[in-house]
Amino acid sequence: MITTPIIEAHNLTVLYGRKPAIWNVDFKLPEGQVIGIMGPNGSGKSTLLKAIMGVVNPTTGYTKVYDQELEKVRHKVSYVPQRQDIDWDFPASVWDVVSMGRFHVRGLFKRLTSEDHDIIQESLEKVNMLGFAKRQISQLSGGQQQRVFLARALAQQGELFLMDEPFAGVDIATEEMIVNLLKDMKSKGKTLVIVHHDLHTAQSYFDHLVLMNTRLVACGKTSDVFTDQILTDTYGGKLTTISKISQELENKEFPIRHQ
Ligand SMILES: Nc1ncnc2c1ncn2[C@@H]1O[C@H](COP(=O)(O)OP(=O)(O)OP(=O)(O)O)[C@@H](O)[C@H]1O
Numbered sequence: 001m002i003t004t005p006i007i008e009a010h011n012l013t014v015l016y017g018r019k020p021a022i023w024n025v026d027f028k029l030p031e032g033q034v035i036g037i038m039g040p041n042g043s044g045k046s047t048l049l050k051a052i053m054g055v056v057n058p059t060t061g062y063t064k065v066y067d068q069e070l071e072k073v074r075h076k077v078s079y080v081p082q083r084q085d086i087d088w089d090f091p092a093s094v095w096d097v098v099s100m101g102r103f104h105v106r107g108l109f110k111r112l113t114s115e116d117h118d119i120i121q122e123s124l125e126k127v128n129m130l131g132f133a134k135r136q137i138s139q140l141s142g143g144q145q146q147r148v149f150l151a152r153a154l155a156q157q158g159e160l161f162l163m164d165e166p167f168a169g170v171d172i173a174t175e176e177m178i179v180n181l182l183k184d185m186k187s188k189g190k191t192l193v194i195v196h197h198d199l200h201t202a203q204s205y206f207d208h209l210v211l212m213n214t215r216l217v218a219c220g221k222t223s224d225v226f227t228d229q230i231l232t233d234t235y236g237g238k239l240t241t242i243s244k245i246s247q248e249l250e251n252k253e254f255p256i257r258h259q
């Protein structure tokens with residue numbers, strides 16, 4: 001039982017044209033946890049985050065954040081879109097992008113203070129990108145771009161973070177750095193909602209899971225929902241991968257990465 005949900009979705013359906021991306025989804029997510037959103041390609045994960053953030057409008061149903069409409073609490077919510085949803089040719093430096101996190105707090109036409117300056121610097125340091133502050137974002141590698149957007153989210157100093165595949169295309173060292181950052185954020189009471197693909201790391205990264213395949217397949221504590229049956233229901237035909245995973249779960253092997 002979740003007493004104070006930080007995000008809830010009720011009867012949420014999103015259609016693109018006549019095709020459903022999300023179909024009649026209901027769930028409640030707990031505060032202060034690291035929550036994974038998982039499901040195959042095209043299963044509606046990004047659309048779900050966009051619906052929560054008001055980037056797409058639901059066809060039916062609604063979502064609430066902190067029991068309110070998003071607009072009332074938007075300043076507390078940071079969103080890191082999926083890589084392909086960002087216009088990387090937009091002429092902005094690394095510093096500019098991270099500054100946006102502060103303008104989000106202060107208001108678009110306000111001047112940033114020296115405190116803002118310190119926060120931007122600190123956020124860039126946390127993701128090891130301070131040395132690239134003046135670089136145009138178009139001139140960064142994929143993993144570096146990912147880190148800049150993470151820094152923008154950190155600079156906003158929100159309470160709730162929605163991140164769409166922050167581990168996509170990053171190397172092992174960067175993934176480890178992000179995982180440590182997430183742990184640190186959780187220890188400060190932040191709530192993290194993360195779209196993720198790698199089933200092998202799901203159990204170690206997430207306290208709670210939302211498993212989707214256009215419809216909601218399961219939502220609950222990782223220990224309750226990361227089961228053979230639910231994974232098969234979520235990933236459908238890809239049975240070889242699933243059975244490999246359940247085999248590993250049975251053997252309690254150390255998770256390994258299959259490419
Ligand atoms: N702007 C759009 N216009 C039309 N259809 C879209 C649009 N965005 C997404 N879709 C479709 O909606 C469905 C869900 O897409 P979504 O991006 O939410 O999936 P996803 O689970 O995030 O996939 P991935 O793992 O590939 O990122 C897919 O069938 C996709 O083709």
Ligand SMILES: [Mg+2]
Pocket residue numbers: 045046047082164
């Ligand atoms: Mg996606």
